[in-house]
Amino acid sequence: MGVLSLIIKREFISKVRNKSFIIMTFVSPLLFVAFAVLVGYLSSLRSDMKHIGIHDESGLFFSEFKSNDLFNYTDVSLIDEKILKDSVSLKAYEGILFIPKFDNLKEYENGIQYISDESPSLQFVSDLEKTMGNKLTRINLTNSGIDTLKIDEAKADISVNLVKASGEETVKGLNEIKIAIGALFGYLIMMFIIIYGNMVMRSVIEEKTNRIIEIIISSVKPIYLMMGKIIGTTLAGILQFSIWAIVGGILMLIANTVFGLNTSSPSMDMVSEMNPDLISTIQLYLKEIAMLPIGSLIFFFLIYFIGGYFLYSSLYAAIGAAVDNETDTQQFLFPVIAPLMLAVYIGFFTVMNEPHGTVATIFSMIPFTSPIVMLMRIPFGVPIEQIIISVILLFATFIGIVWFAAKIYRVGILMHGKKPTWKELLKWIKY
Template sequence: MDKLWLIIKREYINKVRNRTFVIMTFVSPLIFIGVILLIGWLTSVNNSDVKRVTILDDTTQGYDLLFEETDDYQYNKLENVTLDNALAMSGKNDDYGLVHITQNEDGQVQVMMYSDDSPSLSYITSIEERISKKATEDNLIEQGVDLNTLESSRVDTTVALQTYSGVVNSKASSWVKIALGGASGYLLMMFIIIYGNMVMRSVIEEKTNRIIEIIVSSVKPIYLMLGKITGTSLAGITQFAIWVILGFVLIVAGSAIFGVEAFQNPANQDMVAQAQNTDEMQLILNDIMQLPLATMISCFFIYFIGGYFLYAAIYTAIGAAVDSETDTQQFMLPVILPLILSIYVGFFSVIDNPNGTIAVIFSYIPLTSPIVMLMRIPFGEVTWWQLGLSILILYCSIILVAYLAAKIYRIGILMYGKKTNWKDLYKWLKY
């Protein structure tokens, strides 16, 4: 057991002292925050461009009056001009587009927009809504309907959300849960892949340098494998903790220097302003506070450790079975596939029905439970016995997978010059 701790200490120190590890630990948060600032700046620059649109209204209903200039759009309204001439003028002026409004024989309004660019869906929708509203009002007037009476009779209904215990929720509560659950699951998947590959490369490097032959002569392969996995996991947790601290400091500092707007997407500012005006932001904050945050945080670390150890054992066995990183490609699909499947199940099943059969089953399967269960927890519909059973199955599976991986590891770590295949792995498991 003393040798195991020595191996863990050696692996941990070697990882945290590695130049690449140190650089990525402290540079990655800077890159991440820099990308956020760059995206915000590029979006603001993109939205600052004023688009000029030509309007040709061939009807007598005055639809061109619906288009008023804004900070983003300027309009050039043409009269008594043919469509061909309007297209020529619009193209010559390098306009964003030309909107042509006509009426067919049945009196139906038809709108065609000419543009070499791809107009945004929101802009097209706004045109459709404006013209549809006016055309509807014109039809009602022709039928003798008083629009003032109709408008005064309109009743707007707002659905308020509240739990049986009396807690008021916002309309965006589901999106908050989806965002937090999806972020947790995706983050865990990325950590498993990154640190699992780190363990695998470490095993391949020591095997290639023949250092492993010296180490194995004094340490049992099972201790060496567990030491590598544990040491790398501790280095990963250290790196993650530094990222969280640095990320928080950089966001606070960036908000103070550049302003909070630098971290916001300008496309969402209208939505944020509307939410603030209607106290929706306060309800969203209440939704976040009502989430099982303590359970989410504790389960993230429990499933991070469990999921990492499970997959790291598989990565270690693969690293021991091959002589180079190129040879690992034939074994990687069965490892990556459950992780990808977990994400798809999470977004297409858990979000729609957290207690559905598919969501529940995949939250028990060890290879998928770390991600799927983390995506179920924010919805607050996971009972304590489901959580306990999922964790128990996961950690029992770690013992089984580690035992099988150790059988491959103790043989493959000393094998050189032969390309390993699935048949060889099956033989090694029987030794």
């Protein structure tokens, strides 16, 4: 263990003293806060109002269009069509909606044109079609002798109240909140694995290229060297994340004071102006969030973080030992990253809909996907026996992967000048 601790110390010190590490440790929070300030500023800006001219020869539709903060509708029915088209080219109008007059209402379905230099958004076109379609529908109903006022009065707006079996009222969208919390923790694990796993791999390649490793390996067992690199890099990464959190928090506080970013809670005046139903809904959301197993989620986040990171870092170290440069790593990296991508896909498209379904349960047990999928399931309430089985499988697989990776590391670390294949890696494992 004394040798392992020396390797960990050496790896940690070499990482934190590296110029790029120091620069990124303190520059990254600045970039993050600058990005947050920019997004906050851009979100506060209103989009330029777009002026839309409506040339309605029928006189049926213009009254249906209501101007708002984004679109200003102007009746240009008395202006010549040629002049209106020129006004679009001159940017006087964003576009012109030409509605001719037809004797048969059916002809309106394919007889209306919207002229503009720039292609309008699908949402805008859909709104135009919906507005005019509703108008024609009402006219058709009226012509058929159907009272549209009675139809409007007969329309019902249903709002289902959600209640637990215990009788307590709950809120809509709670599943989305749960998946967002679980996804945040899962994303942190994935980001840490990719960033610092690559750092482990580059460190191995660098020492292998410089031939330093040949001297070190003569007095240290390969598995100690590999684990020392992984643990040392992990400690450096945790230090970097901690600094990011502290510096980022301070910078956000400064940005809030200097630039007036509204990151604080609503004032009492704002709360007093809220609708009582809205206040009650907010209180229900806060109550439901407070009831989530946040403590368990944080605890198991640490467990899955350790197991998942060590598992993947062992693979990254083995890849670094097998190649001579980063270019040659591409053929080996995709099989490593693919399970992480699959875990994210399963999390968002399966766990959200069926957190206790067969697919979600199976992938929360598979060690290569469990660090992400299980963390997305925990907010929904997972039986403790499933979590225990998942953790046991994760750490058992980690031990097995370390054993295999150490064999590749032992042979590959002394190999130079040849691009390895998957077949050769399998041979190295048998040595």
